[in-house]
Amino acid sequence: MLISKNEIITKISQGEDSTIEFKEKITNKDSMADEITAFANGKGGIILIGINDNGDVIGIPLKKIKKIEKTIIEICNDSIKPAINIFTEKLTINDKNILKINVPYSLFVHKSSRGYFIRQGSSKREMMPDQLSRLMQSRSQARIIRFDEQAVPNTDIKTLQKDLYSRFISNPDMDKKAKLHKRNLLSKDGNATVAGVLMCTNKSCEYLYNSFIQAVYYTSNVKDANYQIDAKDFKSSLDNQIIDAYKFVEKYNKISATKNIGRLEKPQYNMRAVFEAIVNAVVHRDYSKHGSKIRLFLFDDRLEIISPGLLPNTITVDTLADNQVTRNELLTRLLSEIQLDENVKVGRVYFLERRGEGVGIILRESLQLSDKKPIYEMIGEELKLTIFAAESLQNKNN
Secondary structure, three states: OOOOHHHHHHHHHHOOEOOEEEEOOOOOHHHHHHHHHHHHHOOOEEEEEOEOOOOOEOOOOHHHHHHHHHHHHHHHHHOEEOOOOOEEEEEEEOOEEEEEEEEOOOOOOOEEOOEOEEEEOOEEEEOOHHHHHHHHHHHHHHOOOOHHHOEOOOOOHHHOOHHHHOOOOOOOOOOHHHHHHHOOOEOOOOOEEHHHHHHHOOOHHHOOOOOOEEEEEEOOOOOOHHHEEEEEEEOOOHHHHHHHHHHHHHHOOOEEEOOOOOOOEEEOOOHHHHHHHHHHHHHHOOOOOOOOOEEEEEOOOEEEEEEEOOOOOOOOOOOHHHOOOOOOHHHHHHHOOOEOOOOOOOOOOEOOOOOOOHHHHHHHHHHHHHOOOOEEEEEOOEEEEEEEOOOOHHHHHO
């Protein structure tokens, strides 16, 4: 729910209702989580911080607004399940600063630490079991709309970059809005979709929190800042994130060699397997989880890739190699249309070829190189893949 400053002023004069809540300040994080959850479980709404219950504009010191905004985001990510992606705006009314929080309507049912709440009139109420059951049933039907096809608030056609969306539509200058809508890069209401933001902008994190890859290289076997050699956050379009992460590993992929006649070289990691692992992490991560990003950690003895999200449906880590289940069908389709640069030699033409061979390649080729089978494991609500480095040829010859 996005309304103008003039409408906000009118709303303040009319008082709280089912769409708007006033808060003079944040005194209790749990209570704020309840308020946000109640709006998300309803039809969305707005919370104004710096306004008391009577509608008086008290204001917030400018130096405190950033801290309050950070606290709100932490509440949405840490105290509400699943996390809620809110949107904030700083406003000046009567020469006083206030913080406007837009809580969007959600396709999911959200829970704070104190329960399931919903907005009724000008207050929140905990839902009774029958009411909760009905809401879950109705919103499970809404999940027919895949998350990567959902609209992203505060976006429009101008959010999408022509050089990036031109890859997916023909004659982009001719009725481009209809073409973008047909490819599900633009919603019916004119907002960019999740996939549109991820594939057709270089600033997805401005709209989808933590939608990037973080990569760190340590010259040790543990996470220790004293041994951290390099760290990068890759925040461009998803296909470029994949390439950047791939090149990060390639840069530090040590090659050992024999000095005998008939020189033999051996890398630590099979780069085809690494490419598949990064693509899988990007395609299958749960982008509705805003509290974490994809993390890639390169150690002396292993590579770890951690992707947010539970495994879909009835898939387990033991059955990954034998199943082909796509969480983000639209992202998968778009990546399968983009050709790889000829400098990325991984035995394929496109980023994704949709044959369900990725996990098999990761397991088979990594095992063949290092004699150690990669390990998939669930850590909470995240999937972690560990690929072990191959032993140096010099070590084997000693």
